Amino acid sequence: MEQLHQGDILKIEKVKHPVLVVSKDFFNTSGEIIGCPIIANSISGPLHIWISTEENEGYVQCEKLALLDLTVRSYKKTDRLPISEMMNISDAIQGIFEYV
Numbered sequence: 001m002e003q004l005h006q007g008d009i010l011k012i013e014k015v016k017h018p019v020l021v022v023s024k025d026f027f028n029t030s031g032e033i034i035g036c037p038i039i040a041n042s043i044s045g046p047l048h049i050w051i052s053t054e055e056n057e058g059y060v061q062c063e064k065l066a067l068l069d070l071t072v073r074s075y076k077k078t079d080r081l082p083i084s085e086m087m088n089i090s091d092a093i094q095g096i097f098e099y100v
Contacts, residue, residue, distance in 0.1 A: 002077070004028045004070070007086040009038065009056050009079040012068060018056050019068065020081060022093060031071040036060050036089070047096070049089050055079040062092045 004010070005028070008021040015037075023034035040058035042048055048059040055078045081089075 004033055004077070005080075006090075007081040007083065008077050009053065009081060010035070010075045011078050012070070012075040013073045015068075015073075017058075018078065019066075020051075020060050020089070022062075022065070022086075022089065032067055032069050034065055035068055036062055036066070036093075037064055047092055049085075049092055051081060051085055051089075053079045053081060060089050062089060063096065065093065 004021055005025050006021055006023060010019045010021065012019055017037040017039050019035035020038055021028065021033045021035050038051065038056055038058040038060050042059040042061065044050065047062040049062065050059055
């Protein structure tokens with residue numbers, strides 16, 4: 001199994017939309033990732049962040065975090081999100097869990 005990194009974009013077997021890996025690299029070594037779907041026809045909002053890469057375009061839906069076990073599904077890495085854009089998405093996800 002190849003090492004997956006935060007910011008990788010995957011096409012995963014039996015998952016309709018591309019998935020952005022939002023979990024940190026050390027977590028991903030387990031064969032599981034935490035990811036968010038990238039949905040083209042969605043609406044903008046504080047938790048729907050627009051991205052556009054060479055292979056993927058759409059809104060990362062930050063509230064739809066999912067734990068995905070890639071040891072039981074086939075997948076293909078299709079793209080990578082730049083760190084500057086990944087930081088915005090990480091901030092939005094962290095905002096879901098803040099106390100105030």
